[in-house]
Amino acid sequence: MTGASRGIGAAVARGLAEDGWPVGVAYHSGVEAAQAVVGEIEASGGQAIALGGDIADPATADAYFMALEERFGTVHVLVNNAGVTRDNLSPQIGDEDWATVIETNLSAAFRMTRRAVPQMLRARHGRIVNMASVVGLRANPGQANYAASKAGLIAMTKTVAAEVARRGVTVNAVAPGLIDTDMTSELDGDLLKVVPARRQGTAEEVAACVRFLASDGASYVTGATLSVDGGMSA
Amino acid sequence: MATATPEAVESRIVEALASFGPDVEQVTRTATFEELDIDSLDLVELAQIVEDEWGVELKGDDMKGLKTVGDAIDLVVARAS
Numbered sequence: 001m002t003g004a005s006r007g008i009g010a011a012v013a014r015g016l017a018e019d020g021w022p023v024g025v026a027y028h029s030g031v032e033a034a035q036a037v038v039g040e041i042e043a044s045g046g047q048a049i050a051l052g053g054d055i056a057d058p059a060t061a062d063a064y065f066m067a068l069e070e071r072f073g074t075v076h077v078l079v080n081n082a083g084v085t086r087d088n089l090s091p092q093i094g095d096e097d098w099a100t101v102i103e104t105n106l107s108a109a110f111r112m113t114r115r116a117v118p119q120m121l122r123a124r125h126g127r128i129v130n131m132a133s134v135v136g137l138r139a140n141p142g143q144a145n146y147a148a149s150k151a152g153l154i155a156m157t158k159t160v161a162a163e164v165a166r167r168g169v170t171v172n173a174v175a176p177g178l179i180d181t182d183m184t185s186e187l188d189g190d191l192l193k194v195v196p197a198r199r200q201g202t203a204e205e206v207a208a209c210v211r212f213l214a215s216d217g218a219s220y221v222t223g224a225t226l227s228v229d230g231g232m233s234a
Numbered sequence: 235m236a237t238a239t240p241e242a243v244e245s246r247i248v249e250a251l252a253s254f255g256p257d258v259e260q261v262t263r264t265a266t267f268e269e270l271d272i273d274s275l276d277l278v279e280l281a282q283i284v285e286d287e288w289g290v291e292l293k294g295d296d297m298k299g300l301k302t303v304g305d306a307i308d309l310v311v312a313r314a315s
Contacts, residue, residue: 118278118279118281118282118285119282121275121278121279121282122279122282122286163275164275166275167275167279
């Protein structure tokens with residue numbers, strides 16, 4: 001579970017632990033927050049370890065998996081949730097802000113997926129859930145880099161899903177809309193006008209969808225993008 | 235990690251390929267993957283088995299050149315030695 005120290009990621013990590021999965025709580029900068037998530041999971045009788053690293057570094061995926069395999073064995077569920085924003089109107093997005101967002105949100109998810117899939121194939125079981133976004137489905141001015149990364153995740157989800165489907169490995173995306181987290185705390189209140197539900201979602205409402213996609217009940221769901229956006233993309 | 239003797243590699247690879255569908259007696263050194271209905275996803279899984287068993291890493295380009303069961307056995311034996 002990448003990007004697991006706070007927001008949606010922390011809620012998913014707690015939820016998957018509640019469902020009985022030992023959880024790797026991967027984080028970049030929030031070491032204390034990640035350890036707090038691990039502590040909460042352990043206090044509830046679950047198993048978790050904190051995994052620090054920069055997901056944009058190509059070596060990080062292997063380091064995470066080595067640590068997880070040593071502690072818990074084969075990784076059966078991968079949630080690619082780590083994401084950053086560097087918002088600006090397109091003419092003002094520099095090469096660095098473009099590359100940072102694509103590397104962190106899309107390339108890192110690919111490297112994690114590439115590392116996870118062979119063992120899942122051997123296990124004849126695997127669940128990969130990619131955290132996309134409503135902006136991968138509809139326009140949001142100021143987020144060309146973020147939108148491209150999220151639309152890329154959706155396309156990657158479909159393709160990898162088709163590649164591995166006959167081995168019991170599913171690959172799906174969840175596309176949250178406006179969710180009440182640190183990432184959206186500075187957004188303009190007028191944005192709620194485009195949400196038919198007229199409220200922000202909660203991290204737990206997104207986590208519920210990830211938990212479903214990771215469960216046995218979702219065994220025939222693959223290549224899908226599940227919108228969790230109060231109707232925003234409808 | 236197990237020692238990659240030619241006999242051990244052949245036996246494990248034949249076993250792995252048979253687990254993907256064909257009858258074990260069909261999996262001979264001269265049988266082609268096409269004849270055995272072994273596709274690219276099966277070969278990806280075979281590469282993972284080879285890496286887990288003998289630490290031999292096979293890349294996509296290595297696998298693309300393989301046509302027969304014997305090709306795969308020879309490649310792994312060569313890489314492991």
